[in-house]
Amino acid sequence: MGDFIPFLFNGLSISSILLLTAIGLSIVFGMMGVINFAHGEFIMIGCYSSYIVSLVLGSEGSWLTLLLAFILSFILSFGIGYLIERLVIRKLYARPLDSILATWGISLILQQLARNIFGSNNVDAPMPKILSKGWEVTEDITLPFNRIFIILFAVLVCLFVYYFIYKTPKGRILQAVMQNRSMASCIGINTKKADAFTFSFGCGLAGIAGICISMLGSVGPSTGQNYIIDTFLVVILGGIGGLRGTILGALLIGISSPFIENFTTSSMAKVIILSLVLIVLHYKPQGLSPMKDRTID
Amino acid sequence: MNKDLELHLKRIARVVNPIISLRDVEVDFDGYKALNTINIDFSFKGVQFIIGPNGAGKTTILDAICGRVKTSKGKIIYKETHEVQNKKPESIVHLGISRKFQNPTIFNTQTVFENMKLSLLTGKRNVWYLFNHKITKEEEDTIDQTLLKLNLLEYKNVISGSMSHGQKQWLEIAMSIINEPELLLVDEPIAGMSPSERDRTGELLKEIGKDHTVLVVEHDMKFVSNFSTSVTVMHEGRIIDRGAFDKIVNNEQVIEIYLGRQN
Amino acid sequence: MKQKIICILVLAVIIILPVFLLSDFRLSILSKFVVFAIVAISVNLLWGYTGVLSLGHGVYFALGGYAMAMYMKLQAQPLPDFMEWSGIETLPWFWKPFQSLPFALAMTVILPVTLALLVGVPLFKSGTKGVYFTIISQAITLIVSILFVGQQGFTGGSNGITGFKGVFGYPIGDPTLIKILYGLAVAVVIAIYFVSKFMLRTHGGVIIQAIRDRETRLRFLGYRTDSFKILTLATSAAMCGVAGALFVPIVGIISPSLMSILMSTEFVIWVAIGGRGTLLGPIIGALVINYAKTSFSESLPEYWWYFYGFLFIAATLIVPKGIVGTLKEKEWFQNRFNKLKTEHE
Numbered sequence: 001m002g003d004f005i006p007f008l009f010n011g012l013s014i015s016s017i018l019l020l021t022a023i024g025l026s027i028v029f030g031m032m033g034v035i036n037f038a039h040g041e042f043i044m045i046g047c048y049s050s051y052i053v054s055l056v057l058g059s060e061g062s063w064l065t066l067l068l069a070f071i072l073s074f075i076l077s078f079g080i081g082y083l084i085e086r087l088v089i090r091k092l093y094a095r096p097l098d099s100i101l102a103t104w105g106i107s108l109i110l111q112q113l114a115r116n117i118f119g120s121n122n123v124d125a126p127m128p129k130i131l132s133k134g135w136e137v138t139e140d141i142t143l144p145f146n147r148i149f150i151i152l153f154a155v156l157v158c159l160f161v162y163y164f165i166y167k168t169p170k171g172r173i174l175q176a177v178m179q180n181r182s183m184a185s186c187i188g189i190n191t192k193k194a195d196a197f198t199f200s201f202g203c204g205l206a207g208i209a210g211i212c213i214s215m216l217g218s219v220g221p222s223t224g225q226n227y228i229i230d231t232f233l234v235v236i237l238g239g240i241g242g243l244r245g246t247i248l249g250a251l252l253i254g255i256s257s258p259f260i261e262n263f264t265t266s267s268m269a270k271v272i273i274l275s276l277v278l279i280v281l282h283y284k285p286q287g288l289s290p291m292k293d294r295t296i297d
Numbered sequence: 298m299n300k301d302l303e304l305h306l307k308r309i310a311r312v313v314n315p316i317i318s319l320r321d322v323e324v325d326f327d328g329y330k331a332l333n334t335i336n337i338d339f340s341f342k343g344v345q346f347i348i349g350p351n352g353a354g355k356t357t358i359l360d361a362i363c364g365r366v367k368t369s370k371g372k373i374i375y376k377e378t379h380e381v382q383n384k385k386p387e388s389i390v391h392l393g394i395s396r397k398f399q400n401p402t403i404f405n406t407q408t409v410f411e412n413m414k415l416s417l418l419t420g421k422r423n424v425w426y427l428f429n430h431k432i433t434k435e436e437e438d439t440i441d442q443t444l445l446k447l448n449l450l451e452y453k454n455v456i457s458g459s460m461s462h463g464q465k466q467w468l469e470i471a472m473s474i475i476n477e478p479e480l481l482l483v484d485e486p487i488a489g490m491s492p493s494e495r496d497r498t499g500e501l502l503k504e505i506g507k508d509h510t511v512l513v514v515e516h517d518m519k520f521v522s523n524f525s526t527s528v529t530v531m532h533e534g535r536i537i538d539r540g541a542f543d544k545i546v547n548n549e550q551v552i553e554i555y556l557g558r559q560n
Numbered sequence: 561m562k563q564k565i566i567c568i569l570v571l572a573v574i575i576i577l578p579v580f581l582l583s584d585f586r587l588s589i590l591s592k593f594v595v596f597a598i599v600a601i602s603v604n605l606l607w608g609y610t611g612v613l614s615l616g617h618g619v620y621f622a623l624g625g626y627a628m629a630m631y632m633k634l635q636a637q638p639l640p641d642f643m644e645w646s647g648i649e650t651l652p653w654f655w656k657p658f659q660s661l662p663f664a665l666a667m668t669v670i671l672p673v674t675l676a677l678l679v680g681v682p683l684f685k686s687g688t689k690g691v692y693f694t695i696i697s698q699a700i701t702l703i704v705s706i707l708f709v710g711q712q713g714f715t716g717g718s719n720g721i722t723g724f725k726g727v728f729g730y731p732i733g734d735p736t737l738i739k740i741l742y743g744l745a746v747a748v749v750i751a752i753y754f755v756s757k758f759m760l761r762t763h764g765g766v767i768i769q770a771i772r773d774r775e776t777r778l779r780f781l782g783y784r785t786d787s788f789k790i791l792t793l794a795t796s797a798a799m800c801g802v803a804g805a806l807f808v809p810i811v812g813i814i815s816p817s818l819m820s821i822l823m824s825t826e827f828v829i830w831v832a833i834g835g836r837g838t839l840l841g842p843i844i845g846a847l848v849i850n851y852a853k854t855s856f857s858e859s860l861p862e863y864w865w866y867f868y869g870f871l872f873i874a875a876t877l878i879v880p881k882g883i884v885g886t887l888k889e890k891e892w893f894q895n896r897f898n899k900l901k902t903e904h905e
Binding site: 035088091092095096097098099100101102104105106107108109111112116229232233236265267268270271274275277278281282283285 | 686687690699702706707709866869872877
């Protein structure tokens, strides 16, 4: 039992990171059908936002710098996302395979930009002092506060996104556009605006996830790349079409990871988890919690 | 639903020696029942129409038979021996069930001849056979004859995407009938056709219906009255009535839910 | 007919000239590009003609390469040095057969094809398509590359396998060997070009293009489209494996970086820029982009990545049909082309 708690905690911690990184992707992928391979770079933008804040306000972390970092990361990634949607993505809505290529190109450009601006070495972003400590549950078990913070934050973000998409008028408009574009346009919704907003919103969420990742260690131009495939797997394992699937996918992959790592190396664990996901997808190609739809293609 | 009507429906649902039978079939689109406990047999031969207002489940019946949608309950039995519900579409095709979709779905970048060739050599054969197959004189004759039936012979080497909407419809009909399927499922065949094209299509369906079974979903009442051997009326995922056209147009309920709207 | 002969002659001169004009170093780089052209053809067969985009083709390429590298390594050292470093004292059983050249050559095709079947059969049978296949193909490549990096003692880890003595009796870097390998690469690319051309002319070629355009319709005509997709994936993997096997003696190293996702995506951009769904496009794309990359990395390495990223966007927004596809649409080109064709007939 004593061993079980740290495993579960680790699992929840990994799940919450996966969930934070996947949620924006899931919205863009699920609602717009656009595959954003630059999603990882928006996470990277988030990471660097907290670094920028520390450059301006000094490297001493506090709750204020954290708050500012969150705000900056959302604004930056939302803004850049908006720009990219206007320039590139909006021309590719009916061409999912092409959107993969174009966003891959964008991701390469953003990585090189980061290398030119911040250098290719990793940088550290500060966080509030208290978060680097931990909660000593027993003598052997200490749960780091930063991980607890991330878990709580992930729950908060989920609730916010759920509320926003399903309960507010603006969210309903987005849903309407994604479900029936031409009908939405007929009743006077500006679908182009809705597209741009959805994409940028997804990017903004990635930026926020970036802050959380920067709390766990140093970050660099390729930080986003380390997360992108896992993130995609979470989304397709869960099934396209809603928050429910993404949460399910993140929890499954996240919680099983530390248990598998327990009896093998971490690289083998990764191989095993990826293979398990593929096996599940073989039996459920639409993911675990797909949205039923009448159209087949 | 009152008792009499229920009995009436039970009586009309069954036929002797059906080509395809639906038993308690249900199709569920995330809580919305597109087909609600459907029980019906379709007899061999003839042009049998399915009509009903939008959202009645007409197309869904065709989709369920040819494996395009999954049924959540019930059985679909072909020729009293094969259960085809939730089978892969390609294996259903191999049993002799062919489908024409609502909008012309043809291979736009290929010629009419290549479209026909693709349909003629259905994937019943193994992959190697199909890869190496050179078309024989006999096979080419079959293609020519089918094209001739549909006035398309002179377009044989035209890229199919460049033809008119009506011609594309015909090409798809030609593709669906080239292998002489026993059951032909046709979804709104005359949409976008001129009056003369409509008549020709109707005559053709009638011709096919002499030896084979044709199930047609159609809105155009004039077309239905001209070419139907029997008509099934649907509403909100259920069967309302079935019979000859003259009979069903006098059914109060049918008038109310369907024809009544035209007044 | 006369024009056709002239065409062939000009092409032959273009192929032979580099042997005399370029330094050994440059010629060997050119051979590498030609090998990449083979990869591009194989990616195009799957993506341009069948409509299945794989972003993990690096793994098939690398498997072919590793099979060749294992043979060449054993020729140089009975027990590879990286095994000694990892404390492995006897040759593992699966390395032993690679002492034989025919076995190794067979494996350059068998290994990638086996993986392609392992990937393709379950995925295509369960109906995975479009972007799902693309993402999963990446994940699979990631799995294999993690495995290869992790098993240092058996695969040489992230350094890969290098330090070969030579091949065909010539030491690596020998001018004659470089010329032989160039000739071999050109011969293989021509052969594979004609194999694809033949494949596309058969009824099977019509079928795979129909899968690309309207797979669902084809299934409702009774085709088991998954079998055809599996077959194309396997063929494509085999071509990639052959390319990988040629790559090793030319470049002198194989490492997991060749099966990285970055590399696999690069394959796709050659096809996209050259012209997907055209036979010549991928060859031209691979040559042009690799030439650009080499020149860039010699003069402006910083800016290569911007240009490279831009290429992806350009390939989707500005020239979606690629160089060859766009040229084909131009009128003057079409007239020329038709003239050639009628004369040929």
